[in-house]
Amino acid sequence: SQQGEEDPQALSIQEGENATMNCSYKTSINNLQWYRQNSGRGLVHLILIRSNEREKHSGRLRVTLDTSKKSSSLLITASRAADTASYFCATDRxxxxxxxxxxxxxxxxx
Amino acid sequence: EPEVTQTPSHQVTQMGQEVILRCVPISNHLYFYWYRQILGQKVEFLVSFYNNEISEKSEIFDDQFSVERPDGSNFTLKIRSTKLEDSAMYFCASVQGASGEQYFGPGTRLTVT
Structure with missing residues (x-):
């Protein structure tokens, strides 16, 4: 089974719009982290949310965590062209x- | 801001050759990792290292792979006899404590021909 599955697989929006990405996981976790990767480049840590937290903000980023549904969402507000990248969730136990x-x-x- | 560094950025090698990928983790970090990402696929865990020994390894990390921390700063991944399917981006990461933000290096692109 997959741990950390994001949806949608691809999202295309206009600058200024909000982007929401979701992540689901299957087992219990300690933390959930979101990373960003520009094409062919390294992984940049965006935000970490602990299993006992429900919401966290960092600048234009808002992350929620619902441990009962084993899911998380990443919201990027007022998106910019420079936000174009791949976004990954990663869990640890x-x-x-x-x-x-x-x-x-x-x-x-x- | 401190960062994880990796060298080389790109390594081309012939099948069967040995390669050593190098990483310098953030200096006060205690846990070190190697991950790999085959082109177009997700990032996969290879191995974690703590207190000068492997703490966990994945099924990918077979006898062809080894890790070392030869001195107080470097952390290396050796692949003894490379295969075509070892071609990937290899990322080093470090974290200060047992649980927290993992900081990734920029990666080494390994191409096996």
């Missing part, structure tokens, strides 16, 4: 290895 999802490819059109 007591043993801190990250399990990544397939990612959502976000395209923000100017």
């Amino acid at each position: 007591k043993i801190p290895r990250l399990t990544f999802g397939e990612g959502t490819q976000l395209t923000v059109n100017p």
